[in-house]
Amino acid sequence: MKLTNALLLIAMVSFFGTVNTATASSQNSPVFVVYSFWGTQQSPVLAYPGASDLPLTVQITYLGPLTLYDVNITYSPAFPLSSIPGQGNLTVFLPELNPGQELNLAGFFNISEQAKNMVYNQTIKISYKILVQVPQIGEEFFSENENVSFKVPIIGSYNIKLAGFKTVPIALYSGMYAGGITVYLTNNGNIIAKDINVTATFEKPLEPLNPSSNTVFISYLPPGNVVNFTFPFVINYQTQTPTAINATVVLNIKTPVNSYNISLPVQVKPAAYFHLSGSSYARMTPGATDEYVNINITNIGGYDAKFVTVTLLYNPVFSPYSPSSENPIIGASSINETFYSIAEGQTFTVSYVVNVASGIKPSTYYLPLLISWRQPPTMQTMYQVIDVPINVTSFSLFDGFQGDILYITAGIVLFVLIIMAVYGVRRK
Secondary structure (H helix, E strand, C coil): HHHHHHHHHHHHHHHHHHHHHHHHCCCCEEEEEEEEECCCCCCCCCCCCCCCCCCEEEEEEEEECEEEEEEEECCCCCCCCCCCCCCCCCCEEEEECCCCCCEEEEEEECCCCCCCCCCEEEEEEEEEEEEECCCCCEEEEEEEEEEEEEEEEEECCCCCEEEEEEECCCCCEEEEEEEEEEEEEEEECCEEEEEEEEEECCCCCEEEEECCCCEEEEEECCCCCEEEEEEEEEECHHHHHCCCCEEEEEEEEEECCCCEEEEEEEEEEEEEEEEEEEEEEEEEECCCCEEEEEEEECCCCCCCCCEEEEEECCCCCECCCCCCCCCHHHHHCCCEEEEECCCCCCCEEEEEEEEECCCCCCCEEEEEEEECCCCCCCCCCEEEEEEEEEEEECCCCCCCCCCHHHHHHHHHHHHHHHHHHHHHHHHC
C-alpha cells in the first residue's frame, strides 16, 4: 500500500510538473525582440557584398514576463556573414535577466562576394532557466532554449557607370600619329566604391602609348562622384599614306564584386596629307648665297586643306637669304608662303632663296619645310614636316667658264695655224 501511494505521488509530481512547464512555455513564454544594425546608432553604415571588417550590433530586448536565470546568448553567423579571423561566435552570459532589460552583441564580420542586395535572416540561440512553482515540491528550475530569428540588411552597393568619353583632341584626323581617349566614370550606388581596376584594350591600328599607360587603379570613389582619366595611344597606319580609320577601345571595369566591358568607338577622320612631288634648283656648292629652290607639293590625302602655310625651317645647312640692306621683318616674311585652299589631289609650288653653309662636305642635305593648315570641317590646326633633299657639290674654279674655254682653245688653235701659214710663205 505504501509503495502504491509512493508511486502515485511520483506520478502526480510528474504530471503537475509537466503542466506547469507547459504553462510556462505557452502562456508565460519569454518574449525576445531582436534587431541588428551595421555600424553604430550614431554612425550607421551600409553593408554590401564583398565588404570586410564591418561592425554589426545585435540588440536584444527581453519583454518578459518572467525573470530568467543563467542566460546564455550565442550568435553563430550564417551565410553570407562570417566572423573576422580570430573572433569566432559572439556570446554573452547573464546570471539574471529581468523583463525590459536590453543587451547587445557586437562584432566585426565579412560579407561574401556571392551575397545579393537583400535582407538576410540570421539566428541567435538563447538558453535560460526559469523558476517554476511545482505543487507539493516547491520551486524548481527548468532549462529552456530557443532560437530567435532577426534580420540583417545587406542593401549597400556601388554601381560604376560610364558617364561619358571623348577623344583628345576632340577630332582625330588621318596623319595624326598619337591621341588619347578620356573616360568619365561615376558611382551610381549608395556606398563608397573601392579597389577598382580600369583597363583599356585598343583595336589595331591603335596601340597604348607604353605598356602601362592603358591601366588605371581607383582606390576610392564616393557615391555620386565623377572621375576622369585619359588613356594615350599611338596610331600605326597600315599604309604609307595615312587614311581614315574606325576602331574600337574596349574598357574593362573590374571591382571586387564583378567585372564587365564597355566598347567605345574611335574614329579617325579623313584629312589632307602632303607629299613632295619634285624640286628644282641651280647647282649648290658650300658657301653659296642667293640660291633659288622651287618645290612642288601635292595634297594626296582624302580631304581639302584650308589656309595652308609652308614655312622654311632654319637648319645648320640652309638658311633663308636676306640682303643686308633689307628690313629683317620683311626678310623673315620671305620664309612663309600661304595658300587659301589646296584641294585633294592638287599640286602647288613654293620657292625660297637660301644660303648654303660654308665648310660642309659635298653630300645630300635636307631642307625642312613645315606645312600647317586648317582641316575642315572642324578647322582644327594640323601640321606636317616635309624634308626636301638638296645635293651640294664641290666647288671648281672652272665652273661657269667651260664655254669660254672652248672659245679660247679654238682661238689659240686658229692663231697657231695662221702663224704656221705665214712662216711657211716666208720660207718659200
